[in-house]
Amino acid sequence: MAEETLTTAQSHGHGHGEHPPHLAHHFESPGQQFDACKFGMWIFLCTEVLMFSGLFCAYAVYRANHPEIFLYAHKYLDTNLGAINTAVLICSSFTMAWAVRAAQKGQQGLLIGLLALTLLGGFGFLGIKYIEYEHKFHKGLLPGAQYNPTVTPGDHGNGDKHAEMGDHELITSEHDAGNAHTAPPGAAPARHDEEPAVAPTGVKPTEQTGLEKTTLPQAAPPPAGRSMEHDHAHEHGMTGRPNNVHLFFGIYFAMTGLHGIHVLAGMAFIAWVLKRSIAGEFGPEYFTPVDLVGLYWHLVDLIWIFLFPLLYLIH
Amino acid sequence: MTTISSSYDPVPELAHGNNYLTHTRGVLSWLFTLDHKRIGVMYLVGILGSFFLGGVFAVLVRTELLFQGEQVLTDDQYNQMFTLHGAVMTFLVIIPGIPAALGNFVLPIMLGAKDVAFPRLNLASFYLWTLGAIFFLAVLASGGLDTGWTFYTPYSIETNTAVIGATAGAFILGFSSILTGMNFIVSIHQLRPPGMTWFKMPLFLWALYATAIIQVLATPVLAITLLLLIAERTFQVGIFDPKLGGDPVLYQHFFWFYSHPAVYIMILPAMGVISELVSVFSRKHIFGYRFIAYSSIAIALFGFLVWGHHMFTSGQSNMMNMIFSALTFSVSIPSAIKVFNWLATMYKGSISLATPMCYALIFIFLFGIGGLTGLFLTTLATDIQLHDTYFVVAHFHYVMMGGTMIAFFGALHYWWPKMTGRMYSEMWGRLAAFLVFVGFNTTFFPQFVAGSQGMPRRYADYKEMYAGYHFVSSIGSYIMAVAFVIMACYLLHSLFRGRKAPANPWGANTLEWHCSSPPPHQNFDEQPAVGDCYDYSGLEYDTATDSYVPKSRTAVTT
Ligand SMILES: [Cu+2]
Numbered sequence: 001m002a003e004e005t006l007t008t009a010q011s012h013g014h015g016h017g018e019h020p021p022h023l024a025h026h027f028e029s030p031g032q033q034f035d036a037c038k039f040g041m042w043i044f045l046c047t048e049v050l051m052f053s054g055l056f057c058a059y060a061v062y063r064a065n066h067p068e069i070f071l072y073a074h075k076y077l078d079t080n081l082g083a084i085n086t087a088v089l090i091c092s093s094f095t096m097a098w099a100v101r102a103a104q105k106g107q108q109g110l111l112i113g114l115l116a117l118t119l120l121g122g123f124g125f126l127g128i129k130y131i132e133y134e135h136k137f138h139k140g141l142l143p144g145a146q147y148n149p150t151v152t153p154g155d156h157g158n159g160d161k162h163a164e165m166g167d168h169e170l171i172t173s174e175h176d177a178g179n180a181h182t183a184p185p186g187a188a189p190a191r192h193d194e195e196p197a198v199a200p201t202g203v204k205p206t207e208q209t210g211l212e213k214t215t216l217p218q219a220a221p222p223p224a225g226r227s228m229e230h231d232h233a234h235e236h237g238m239t240g241r242p243n244n245v246h247l248f249f250g251i252y253f254a255m256t257g258l259h260g261i262h263v264l265a266g267m268a269f270i271a272w273v274l275k276r277s278i279a280g281e282f283g284p285e286y287f288t289p290v291d292l293v294g295l296y297w298h299l300v301d302l303i304w305i306f307l308f309p310l311l312y313l314i315h
Numbered sequence: 316m317t318t319i320s321s322s323y324d325p326v327p328e329l330a331h332g333n334n335y336l337t338h339t340r341g342v343l344s345w346l347f348t349l350d351h352k353r354i355g356v357m358y359l360v361g362i363l364g365s366f367f368l369g370g371v372f373a374v375l376v377r378t379e380l381l382f383q384g385e386q387v388l389t390d391d392q393y394n395q396m397f398t399l400h401g402a403v404m405t406f407l408v409i410i411p412g413i414p415a416a417l418g419n420f421v422l423p424i425m426l427g428a429k430d431v432a433f434p435r436l437n438l439a440s441f442y443l444w445t446l447g448a449i450f451f452l453a454v455l456a457s458g459g460l461d462t463g464w465t466f467y468t469p470y471s472i473e474t475n476t477a478v479i480g481a482t483a484g485a486f487i488l489g490f491s492s493i494l495t496g497m498n499f500i501v502s503i504h505q506l507r508p509p510g511m512t513w514f515k516m517p518l519f520l521w522a523l524y525a526t527a528i529i530q531v532l533a534t535p536v537l538a539i540t541l542l543l544l545i546a547e548r549t550f551q552v553g554i555f556d557p558k559l560g561g562d563p564v565l566y567q568h569f570f571w572f573y574s575h576p577a578v579y580i581m582i583l584p585a586m587g588v589i590s591e592l593v594s595v596f597s598r599k600h601i602f603g604y605r606f607i608a609y610s611s612i613a614i615a616l617f618g619f620l621v622w623g624h625h626m627f628t629s630g631q632s633n634m635m636n637m638i639f640s641a642l643t644f645s646v647s648i649p650s651a652i653k654v655f656n657w658l659a660t661m662y663k664g665s666i667s668l669a670t671p672m673c674y675a676l677i678f679i680f681l682f683g684i685g686g687l688t689g690l691f692l693t694t695l696a697t698d699i700q701l702h703d704t705y706f707v708v709a710h711f712h713y714v715m716m717g718g719t720m721i722a723f724f725g726a727l728h729y730w731w732p733k734m735t736g737r738m739y740s741e742m743w744g745r746l747a748a749f750l751v752f753v754g755f756n757t758t759f760f761p762q763f764v765a766g767s768q769g770m771p772r773r774y775a776d777y778k779e780m781y782a783g784y785h786f787v788s789s790i791g792s793y794i795m796a797v798a799f800v801i802m803a804c805y806l807l808h809s810l811f812r813g814r815k816a817p818a819n820p821w822g823a824n825t826l827e828w829h830c831s832s833p834p835p836h837q838n839f840d841e842q843p844a845v846g847d848c849y850d851y852s853g854l855e856y857d858t859a860t861d862s863y864v865p866k867s868r869t870a871v872t873t
Contacts, residue, residue, distance in 0.1 A: 244560035
């Protein structure tokens with residue numbers, strides 16, 4: 001068996017005459033192969049964009065329906081760190097683009113140096129992200145049920161100067177407010193655990209939660225004819241904390257977390273290309289992997305450029 | 316290496332041993348193969364195995380519903396059975412069925428190419444499919460799943476069955492599907508031979524191309540939806556959880572943004588198969604080539620705009636309901652264009668009722684019913700009555716099973732000689748097709764009636780008034796089961812005892828019939844000439860080999 005595999009491998013190698021080493025047997029020319037690979041990469045990037053688009057959609061829906069949550073909670077994020085990270089990623093995109101050019105021109109040393117710099121940029125980004133995440137984990141700025149803040153918005157430092165003014169009290173009152181939020185005036189607030197039973201297969205979760213009519217905490221159905229639109233400023237008072245602030249952190253961690261995973265993947269690819277370029281595999285005839293990894297890295301960068309203003313720079 | 320002396324050699328050169336099956340030997344040469352044909356065959360084996368599994372679940376469900384009261388399954392087991400039937404059939408069988416198994420085998424040969432653009436990704440996509448299938452089996456072993464295949468929130472957040480395992484499995488299968496789609500798009504763009512312009516491609520390739528567009532654009536949205544659902548269950552993120560202020564209907568939007576286009580991932584390749592079969596077995600050029608080609612693309616694009624029709628009763632605004640309703644009606648236009656073109660192709664054709672053509676005719680009949688009953692569900696007023704009843708169940712089985720699976724079996728019988736190099740028994744083939752047809756209608760037609768009288772779907776028991784419909788329906792499912800057992804028997808028998816297949820048993824003119832059966836490892840020894848693949852005037856029937864051969868040179872030139 002082994003022998004036969006060997007002979008067929010040889011017959012392939014010889015059968016096609018002057019094949020360049022990197023040309024796969026089913027392509028006619030290196031140019032065709034390069035085009036195919038690049039086209040495939042663009043399609044892959046499309047799938048990435050669509051994957052993130054789901055999150056952007058969720059963001060848009062919640063931002064449109066509950067702008068007060070975003071206005072309030074974004075102050076928990078440190079704009080300076082976000083801005084630095086944006087700069088870091090843009091720089092690493094630049095070194096990546098330059099690295100592709102170096103590969104095309106066969107400048108070995110430059111290529112290796114630039115790829116290393118790009119990789120460093122990735123590490124820098126993740127390091128800063130780690131600082132941000134760590135702060136949030138410590139201060140209870142977490143999504144959903146884990147949300148239990150011990151700081152007030154705008155406090156990014158280590159001191160809890162403003163904090164602790166009866167936070168538990170605030171939390172509970174928030175929950176009560178949440179229940180009253182959709183209950184009809186005068187009706188007893190429905191508790192969470194008194195939710196209407198849901199059909200066994202979850203076919204009809206709730207009748208009232210159309211996309212454009214989303215209401216915050218689920219409660220008893222409102223009487224017919226009552227508008228679901230609330231004057232939030234009035235409901236919570238101008239100074240109060242809005243309900244369901246944790247939703248912002250749900251979206252924040254989902255978006256930045258998925259992006260972070262993409263940064264990690266991109267760094268793995270860059271490391272792989274770096275290893276191959278140290279082995280001297282790339283030059284003017286063959287630089288496809290550098291080019292493709294570059295495209296991927298630019299996409300990762302681009303997604304962050306959307307995330308930064310959407311999450312950090314809300315007015 | 317040996318070469319095939321002529322691509323039209325009436326006797327396949329099996330003696331030389333140079334075909335893709337015998338090219339290299341041993342289990343490892345299959346598991347690590349980069350040959351699209353072998354990957355297609357491995358997919359086929361996996362998909363047929365999953366079909367068997369899903370079929371067993373279906374028979375169990377129907378047996379439970381044979382009479383009122385509890386038969387073989389408790390209510391919880393019943394919930395798990397129909398969920399797993401749906402999930403296995405959708406994610407493991409119907410979505411990859413035609414593109415990944417048969418498309419993988421046929422697409423590069425139809426292009427006159429040696430392989431798909433990215434053979435290694437192709438193998439990776441097969442192993443991702445396998446991994447996803449393993450996840451589903453693990454779910455089965457670890458207490459099942461009872462959410463329905465849609466994983467609707469909030470129930471999917473609360474149930475303590477294996478939602479994470481199943482959604483992770485579906486996520487992985489989605490990846491597999493994306494890689495296949497990428498591969499097909501790039502192959503069709505880059506590997507077409509000189510002379511094959513877009514409008515000289517076989518219509519099956521147009522269909523696969525349209526399918527691949529949907530796979531690439533819709534599946535990532537499912538991926539993020541399932542990831543969020545997993546995050547919801549593990550970290551209580553709250554985005555879909557109404558207890559935490561989240562929006563469960565948003566989940567439905569996300570899910571159907573993928574899963575409605577996924578319906579076209581399932582049906583478009585089937586339509587492509589039918590376009591080939593109808594023309595070949597009518598011995599007539601396909602009617603309205605460009606209309607069929609464009610309608611595939613139109614369906615792919617329209618398919619992205621209609622997902623809201625799954626939420627007419629979920630509390631969408633009336634405005635959105637009306638818009639989605641109107642857009643959904645519009646999808647029926649390109650579908651009808653195809654059906655009319657197939658009928659026009661058959662008109663005055665010389666129709667041969669070989670087994671694949673039997674399936675093509677069954678497809679047109681069943682898809683017609685499935686498509687037209689869809690209009691009842693698109694109409695807002697009638698949908699309020701029919702939503703979540705057996706009418707819906709019958710409708711999508713007519714389209715998914717009566718459409719996609721019937722076309723899958725038509726395609727399987729059509730390309731079986733090419734894939735295996737053996738002919739199956741025509742007599743048994745037609746008998747099985749007939750039994751599938753009878754069994755299918757016996758199973759699902761009564762469900763339309765029961766549904767229109769209010770029988771809700773997904774219930775383990777029912778009232779006296781529905782007993783007759785359920786009984787007949789269950790009997791029908793047994794007839795289908797018998798038909799599939801017969802099919803398995805004669806196909807397996809053909810592998811060992813079947814007549815050796817000629818290169819071109821059906822007289823088709825797409826490029827895969829220009830190479831021997833089974834094809835050599837490299838598909839073609841030299842670049843085949845590209846002509847009009849629906850022009851059969853250059854072929855004549857050869858009684859000695861019971862196959863079609865090119866007309867003798869003199870006859871062609873005069
Ligand atoms: Cu749909």
